[in-house]
Structure formats: C-alpha cells, structure tokens
Amino acid sequence: xSVLSVKHLLGIKYLNEKDIQLIFETADQFKExxxxxxxxxxxxRDITIANIFFENSTRTKLSFELAEKRLSADVINFSASxxxxxxxxxxxxxxxxxxSMKVDMVVMRHPNPGAxxxxxxxxxxxxxxxxxxxxxxxxxxxxxxxxxxxxxxDVAGKKVVIVGDILHSRVALSNIFALKLQGAEVKVCGxxxxxxxxxxxxxxxxxxxxxxxxxxxxxxxxxRVQNERMDISYFPSTREYTQQFGINRHILxxxxxxxxxxxPGPINRGVEITSDVADSSQSIILHQVENGxxxxxxxxxxxxxxxx
Amino acid sequence: xLVAQTMSQKVLLSSKEIHIILHRLACQLLENHLDFSNTVLxxxxxxxxxxxxxxxxxxxxxxxxxxxxxGLLDITFFRDDFRRSDKPLEAxxxxxxxxxxxxxxxxxxDVLYTGRSIRAALTAIQxxxxxxxxxxxxxxxxxxxxxxxxxxxxxGRQVDAxxxxxxxxxxxxxxxxxxxxxxxx
Numbered sequence: 001x002s003v004l005s006v007k008h009l010l011g012i013k014y015l016n017e018k019d020i021q022l023i024f025e026t027a028d029q030f031k032e033x034x035x036x037x038x039x040x041x042x043x044x045r046d047i048t049i050a051n052i053f054f055e056n057s058t059r060t061k062l063s064f065e066l067a068e069k070r071l072s073a074d075v076i077n078f079s080a081s082x083x084x085x086x087x088x089x090x091x092x093x094x095x096x097x098x099x100s101m102k103v104d105m106v107v108m109r110h111p112n113p114g115a116x117x118x119x120x121x122x123x124x125x126x127x128x129x130x131x132x133x134x135x136x137x138x139x140x141x142x143x144x145x146x147x148x149x150x151x152x153x154d155v156a157g158k159k160v161v162i163v164g165d166i167l168h169s170r171v172a173l174s175n176i177f178a179l180k181l182q183g184a185e186v187k188v189c190g191x192x193x194x195x196x197x198x199x200x201x202x203x204x205x206x207x208x209x210x211x212x213x214x215x216x217x218x219x220x221x222x223x224r225v226q227n228e229r230m231d232i233s234y235f236p237s238t239r240e241y242t243q244q245f246g247i248n249r250h251i252l253x254x255x256x257x258x259x260x261x262x263x264p265g266p267i268n269r270g271v272e273i274t275s276d277v278a279d280s281s282q283s284i285i286l287h288q289v290e291n292g293x294x295x296x297x298x299x300x301x302x303x304x305x306x307x308x
Numbered sequence: 309x310l311v312a313q314t315m316s317q318k319v320l321l322s323s324k325e326i327h328i329i330l331h332r333l334a335c336q337l338l339e340n341h342l343d344f345s346n347t348v349l350x351x352x353x354x355x356x357x358x359x360x361x362x363x364x365x366x367x368x369x370x371x372x373x374x375x376x377x378x379g380l381l382d383i384t385f386f387r388d389d390f391r392r393s394d395k396p397l398e399a400x401x402x403x404x405x406x407x408x409x410x411x412x413x414x415x416x417x418d419v420l421y422t423g424r425s426i427r428a429a430l431t432a433i434q435x436x437x438x439x440x441x442x443x444x445x446x447x448x449x450x451x452x453x454x455x456x457x458x459x460x461x462x463x464g465r466q467v468d469a470x471x472x473x474x475x476x477x478x479x480x481x482x483x484x485x486x487x488x489x490x491x492x493x
Contacts, residue, residue: 002398029382029399037407038435041385071385305391 004302008120008127011136012177020181024146026298027291034070034293044073047304049105050098053130054080057109059265059289060130060140064107067296073304076103091115095123104307105300108132126303134168134229140264141174143295145182147288148219151260156183161213163245164223164272165194168230171264172223176202189213190223190245193234210245214255221262222247222272238271248274252282260284316492320448320467320475323486329464333445334366336462337414344373346440347412352429353382353400356417358479359447363416379404379436381415383428409437414462418477420446423458448475448488 004019033041049068053061061077068075078098089097095106105126108116113135120127131137145155152158160179166172166188179186180203187205188195195206207213214220225241235241247261261273261283269275278285321329341347344367351360357380367373384399415429426444433439447464453471469475469490476489 026399029384029401032402033385033435036435037437040435042431043385043387043390046391301385305397307391 003306007303007306008116008129009138009299009303010116010120010127010129012138012141012174012181013136015138015181017181020142020145020178023142023295023298023302024149026302027146027294030070030297030301031291031294034290034297040070040072042072043301044068044071044304047071047105047307048074048076048101048103049107049300050076050078050103051130052078052080052095052098052106052108054108054110054115055131057130059292060109060137063289063292064128064130064139064296067293067300068107070293071297071300071304073105073300076101091119092122095119095125099123099125105304126307128299128303131170133170134173135170136174136177137170138174138178139292139296139299140171141178142299143288143292144171144175144221144262144264145178146295147262147284147291148184148260150287150291151284152218155179157185158219159185159187159217160219160221161187161189161207161217162221162223163189163210163213163247165226165229165234166190166199166223167194167196167234168226169223171221175221176204180204187213187216191235191241210247211251211254214247214251214259217259219260219262220247221264223264224266224268225271242271246270246272246274247277249276249280252277252280258282262288265289318490319487320490321465321488323480326447326464326486326488329447330362330366331370333447333462333464334363334371337363337367337445338371338373340443341412341414344376346410347414348377348379348406348408349414349416350379350381350404350408350429350433352415352417352425353380353402355419355477356415358482359418359445359477360416361481362479363445377406377411379406381429381432383425383432386428386432388424388428404436407437408433408439410440411437413439413442414445415442416445418446419448419450419475420444420458420460420463421450421453421475423454423456426458427456447477450475 107128107130109130110132113133115132116127116129149155162172187207189207263285349360351357364376364378380403382400382402384397443461445462446460449463449466451468472493474491474493476491478487480486
C-alpha cells in the first residue's frame with residue numbers, strides 16, 4: 001500500500017495505522033532530502049497550495065510554507081487579519097474565491113473546531129487541517145510520534161504522558177489518537193480543571209501527580225499554558241501551576257531513568273518547562289521542529305499524488 | 309500447461325552469462341577510469357542498486373581497485389509522471405555520503421527502456437553537485453523503445469522486446485538466483 005486511505009488530512013481520527021506508517025516512511029526520504037546541500041525536489045511543480053490562517057501561527061505556517069517550497073509547489077499565503085474576512089465574507093466564499101485562481105490544495109488553520117471538515121464537504125480541493133480550535137492538529141501529532149520513533153526506535157509499547165492544558169489542546173487530542181493508533185500507552189497530567197471530564201473514554205489514564213506521571217513514562221510531552229483560550233481562571237496563578245506541573249532539572253534528577261522531553265512550542269520558559277530542561281540533551285524540541293518539515297512534505301506529497 | 313502458456317517466460321540471460329557480462333562491464337569501466345580516484349558509481353534505486361553493488365564488489369575483489377565510491381540514488385521525487393501514472397510512486401532510500409562536484413559519475417541501472425528514469429536521475433544527481441562528466445551503464449538495453457535521446461555508454465546486452473513484454477532482472481541477493489527473463493505482461 002502506498003496510497004493514503006483519505007483525500008484530506010482533517011484529523012488523526014480519520015487515519016489508520018497503515019496511513020501513519022506510510023507517512024513516516026515517506027518522511028524518512030524527505031528528511032534525507034532536506035539535509036542535502038540542495039534541499040529541493042521538483043515533484044509538485046504543477047501544484048498550487050494556499051495557506052489560509054485565520055489564527056496566528058509562526059512555526060506551523062513557516063513549516064508548511066517551507067515544506068511546500070521544498071517540493072517546488074507554488075504557494076500563496078493568506079492571513080485573516082489582512083483580508084476581506086474582516087468585511088464579512090463567509091468561509092466558503094473566501095475559499096472558493098481563492099480556488100477559482102486554480103489552487104489545488106488548502107492548508108487551513110481556523111479557531112472553530114470542524115472548520116476543515118466543513119470545508120472539505122463544500123469545496124473542491126484537498127484540505128490539510130493545520131489546527132482547528134480545540135479539535136485536532138494532525139501534522140503536529142504526526143511529527144511528535146515521528147520524533148519519538150526517531151529517538152526511541154518505535155512508538156508501540158512506549159509510555160507517553162501529556163502534561164498541561166488538555167482541555168483546550170488540539171495537540172493533546174491529536175497526539176492521543178496518534179499514539180493509541182500506534183500502540184503506545186498514554187496518560188494525561190494537569191490541573192483537574194484542565195482535564196476533560198470523559199477523557200478516559202479515549203483509552204488514556206489520568207495522573208494528577210506530575211512526579212508519579214514522570215516516574216511512569218518514557219516520554220513527557222509538555223504543553224503550553226494557552227492563556228488566550230482561557231475565558232475563566234482554571235488555576236489560581238501561573239506560579240502555582242509551575243510549582244505543581246512545571247518540569248525542572250530537580251524533578252528530572254530525582255527520577256531513576258532518563259526520559260525524553262518534548263514540547264510543541266512556543267515555549268513559555270519558566271512556566272511549564274525551565275530553560276535548563278528545554279535546552280538539555282534530554283529535550284528533542286528542536287528535532288520536532290526539523291521533523292515537522294519532513295512530515296509536512298510527506299503529507300503534502302501523498303495527498304497531492306491523489307489530485308487528478 | 310495452460311498456466312505455463314499465459315505466464316510464458318523466456319530466458320534472456322542465464323546466471324553464467326550474467327557472470328561473464330558483469331566481468332566484461334567491470335573491465336570496460338577499468339579501461340576508462342583506471343584507479344577510480346575521481347570516479348563515483350551511482351546505483352539508481354531500487355533495482356540498479358544490485359547491479360552497482362555487484363560491479364563494485366568485482367572491481368574491488370577481483371581487479372584490486374583500492375577504493376570505490378558507491379552511492380544509491382532514489383529518483384522518485386524527480387520523475388515526470390507524478391500524478392500522471394496510475395501506479396503510486398514508492399520512494400526508496402538515497403544514500404550518497406559524498407559530493408559529486410567535479411567527479412566522473414557512472415549512473416547504473418538494470419534496464420534502459422524509455423529513458424525517463426535516467427532523465428530523472430540526471431536532474432536528481434545535481435542536488436549533490438556539478439559532475440565533471442556523467443556516463444550510463446545498463447545491464448539490458450531495450451532497443452527501439454526510447455522516449456528520450458538517451459543511450460548507454462556501457463551495455464550488457466541489447467534486447468528487442470515489444471511494449472507488451474517486460475524484461476525482468478533477478479539477482480541472487482534478492483530473488484535467490486541471477487537471471488534475466490522476458491515476460492508477457
């Protein structure tokens with residue numbers, strides 16, 4: 001099998017295990033490509049891709065744009081803050097206007113959960129979800145699993161704890177789907193107010209104590225405290241959050257083993273993770289960023305191959 | 309009996325003939341490149357890698373060439389039939405840990421058919437520098453089937469085959485036995 005089972009990447013939920021393996025195997029080849037002195041291949045020179053971002057992003061947007069350019073696709077960028085969306089245009093109208101300029105693929109980030117799914121039903125283009133509200137962020141989960149696979153050899157059987165704001169996190173949800181699909185064990189850890197009520201139904205455990213969670217795991221994925229998504233106070237103060245759920249050298253040294261530290265970025269240094277941990281050899285944060293380009297190249301390449 | 313007829317398979321080269329041809333090709337390479345100090349061999353993935361490895365082995369073990377630079381090049385992302393072919397394109401590994409800048413490159417593949425793979429390889433190899441010169445070595449050269457003006461510098465055997473036929477090259481290290489067959493598609 002060397003074709004994805006889907007025509008769009010809307011969420012990990014819609015993928016199967018073979019899809020993930022195919023994406024990883026393709027990303028292996030692209031990782032070699034982006035480490036050459038000439039980092040570009042001509043595969044997608046007749047494909048045009050629109051990056052439509054209704055929400056701020058630095059890393060994801062740059063990573064997608066770089067992936068598209070490394071594949072020789074034509075790229076147009078669009079941010080909602082400088083567009084007719086402000087004048088009252090609907091999402092379908094905005095996208096259809098862009099598509100009538102002969103665009104083959106849309107990479108979209110949107111604050112509303114399900115925006116990508118809605119779009120895929122109504123427009124004729126391959127859609128890649130680059131984050132839809134608190135729903136999914138599939139490419140981030142893929143690059144996280146890919147980075148674990150690179151560091152530890154395999155994802156199956158590994159114990160991963162996701163720490164922080166699980167409630168608002170699309171990264172957490174996509175990661176849970178991806179990790180479970182590949183046979184990893186997952187626990188979440190964070191303030192009770194930020195753990196969704198029925199999270200166990202996804203097959204993950206809840207461990208409210210960070211020390212215990214870290215003693216259990218092979219990999220800790222530290223999420224950012226998303227202040228912009230919090231309409232009410234979920235914990236008394238940032239300082240208290242850091243004391244209970246922040247990771248530092250002291251905690252890591254108290255463990256009997258060396259665990260892998262991940263973070264989807266952007267880091268709030270000194271809040272969920274201290275600088276000495278973020279910059280240590282246990283942290284694979286910058287590898288995640290590098291792998292992000294290879295993973296996105298693989299996803300775009302595989303989806304583009306289905307555009308006729 | 310019926311099965312044998314529909315799956316008809318003709319032997320083009322036996323393992324003994326392949327053995328002789330590989331040694332002849334190795335000698336021809338030696339004649340042009342002597343000590344291989346400025347020459348690199350590039351096997352085109354996936355099927356050209358077996359031939360490239362075999363030639364490198366013969367040159368080293370039987371003709372005492374001290375060092376041979378051997379790389380494997382995957383051309384999947386450089387093909388011109390992306391989205392045009394019904395068959396999904398599967399990528400293999402590229403493994404070239406040197407630059408080809410200023411080098412004499414010998415591209416190696418098992419069968420030369422339309423020439424499109426070689427066209428892609430000529431583009432792909434540029435990612436590793438600007439070679440001084442590029443040559444082409446193929447075990448089988450299918451005549452009258454080229455889509456592009458590409459010819460080999462070294463050829464094992466020239467073959468006439470119609471488009472409905474496929475030339476299948478088998479290698480001991482992969483299929484258990486050396487042999488070249490003409491198969492009805």
